[in-house]
Amino acid sequence: MEKISDKDGIDLLVKKYGELKSEIHKVIVGQDEVVQQVLMSIFSNGHSLLVGVPGLAKTLLIQTISDSLGLSFKRIQFTPDLMPSDIVGSEILDENRSFKFIKGPVFANIILADEINRTPPKTQAALLEAMQEKQVTAAGHRYDLDKPFFVLATQNPIEQEGTYPLPEAQLDRFMFNIWVDYPSFEEEISIVKNTTSDLKVKLNPILNGEEIIYFQNLIRRIPVPDAVYDYAVKLVSKTRKNSAMTHELTTKYLDWGAGPRASQYLIIGAKCYAAIRGKYSPDIEDVKAVAYPILRHRIVRNYRAEAEGFTVEKIISELMK
Numbered sequence: 001m002e003k004i005s006d007k008d009g010i011d012l013l014v015k016k017y018g019e020l021k022s023e024i025h026k027v028i029v030g031q032d033e034v035v036q037q038v039l040m041s042i043f044s045n046g047h048s049l050l051v052g053v054p055g056l057a058k059t060l061l062i063q064t065i066s067d068s069l070g071l072s073f074k075r076i077q078f079t080p081d082l083m084p085s086d087i088v089g090s091e092i093l094d095e096n097r098s099f100k101f102i103k104g105p106v107f108a109n110i111i112l113a114d115e116i117n118r119t120p121p122k123t124q125a126a127l128l129e130a131m132q133e134k135q136v137t138a139a140g141h142r143y144d145l146d147k148p149f150f151v152l153a154t155q156n157p158i159e160q161e162g163t164y165p166l167p168e169a170q171l172d173r174f175m176f177n178i179w180v181d182y183p184s185f186e187e188e189i190s191i192v193k194n195t196t197s198d199l200k201v202k203l204n205p206i207l208n209g210e211e212i213i214y215f216q217n218l219i220r221r222i223p224v225p226d227a228v229y230d231y232a233v234k235l236v237s238k239t240r241k242n243s244a245m246t247h248e249l250t251t252k253y254l255d256w257g258a259g260p261r262a263s264q265y266l267i268i269g270a271k272c273y274a275a276i277r278g279k280y281s282p283d284i285e286d287v288k289a290v291a292y293p294i295l296r297h298r299i300v301r302n303y304r305a306e307a308e309g310f311t312v313e314k315i316i317s318e319l320m321k
Contacts, residue, residue, distance in 0.1 A: 009218045014278045019206045023068040030187035044272045045216045046175025047151040056180045058154045062112045070205025071109035078119040084126035088136045113153035117163045131173045177297035222271040231284045232266040238319045253305035258298035265294045
């Protein structure tokens with residue numbers, strides 16, 4: 001990309017973000033907040049976990065976003081018999097009797113990890129290294145993954161039989177936990193009209209990999225006032241027991257609080273949220289705007305909270321007051 005000032009870069013991001021949303025909504029009806037959060041995680045160089053019941057177009061949404069971004073896309077269907085080599089790749093003997101590494105589907109820009117909680121921990125761990133280190137290890141050799149690299153995983157919250165709950169360490173690797181809800185009545189009418197006709201939509205790529213990496217670096221450079229850092233770290237500290245900031249609800253309703261990665265993501269998320277709205281620096285309201293998807297999978301409620309109907313969202317809302 002040609003050299004431009006950071007201010008012009010943010011203006012360009014606002015324009016490209018608007019074009020991206022328009023392109024995605026050619027296929028996806030509604031789900032504005034979901035689309036926004038997935039795009040924000042991409043611009044922030046983070047991964048997203050989409051949680052929702054079957055049939056809400058989670059897979060279609062991710063496929064549509066990858067088409068709009070002009071990036072390579074691979075889908076991995078997670079099943080109980082999936083092996084780490086099915087994700088990473090494996091070595092085979094070629095015709096010259098020497099070992100040759102055949103790359104697995106993880107070597108793409110966007111990975112759709114479909115129903116990620118259906119595979120055993122050993123296979124989940126193979127994806128964990130890719131998400132955190134942006135590399136994989138096979139037969140003692142390290143292989144760097146393509147850049148940019150994102151894992152967009154889906155999970156079904158209702159069917160627990162035959163699933164392996166994601167460990168907290170892996171959940172923590174996801175920047176956002178995005179709740180995909182049912183469409184409204186009007187949206188569902190549009191969905192049914194569009195999907196029961198022979199309508200074919202052609203998507204145009206709006207951004208390429210180089211531009212995405214530029215925007216990721218631009219967001220890192222956005223300045224943040226000390227008061228915003230202070231608010232983000234205090235908010236996360238409130239979720240921890242035995243900290244100087246511990247909130248009374250934490251003592252009463254939480255087993256476990258959020259780690260430092262939550263504070264980091266709150267700041268990066270706030271920067272990105274501010275940038276896509278044309279602001280050149282985030283404020284406390286921008287931190288609040290990204291708090292739910294960043295914190296909801298990082299705090300663990302106890303039995304008392306469940307018995308008294310205290311949802312994670314309600315707890316986060318009280319902590320932000």
